[in-house]
Amino acid sequence: MVQQLDLVAQACPLTPALITLLEAAVLLRTTNNKSLSEYLSVSDEAVKSGFRRIGQLLNTHSRSEALLHALLSGWISPKPMIIPCQRGTLSFYAERGHYGEAPENVAH
Template identity: 45%
Template sequence: MSVNINDKDHNQEKRLTPALYTLLEACLEKKTTNTKILATHLGLSPATIRTEFQRILAFMNVHCRYEALRTAEEKGLIRRKPRAKKVS
């Protein structure tokens, strides 16, 4: 059996879904990867948060949530928002 490398699905670039980007951005915003905190913040169930993190880890081929955040930042997928300057 041969594989057609011109197959549309084969050549389609894999990307994170908007929901997964939202989760990564929420981690930065809340400064945590805690399942319960993120579930409450995003209005999702803890099981959904765990599933989405598993997808992120597999997509990025990393082993932990912090490594996923670091990798996403390094690849330019997400950015930390600059801290607001204190006004005296």
């Protein structure tokens, strides 16, 4: 518990650009270089080097660990993911608690 309180009390060592990278990873729910580079309109290499720099600054060993550290520290916040989807797709039904095939009695 004390460790968590210490994390919250720490000043954020990350630049606004690195915070933006972490926020994009939370928003998109991925740390995939290609997905993040397309979303942020930067190169794949910029994403890789950004995560490398974050790891150095936070002394973390993985992207997931860096995200968790930033979330627990309050430097970024979890955001709901809004994905447009169409009726008949798995994600449409999964949001409503249906998994697997679409219910037979639902018109597509």
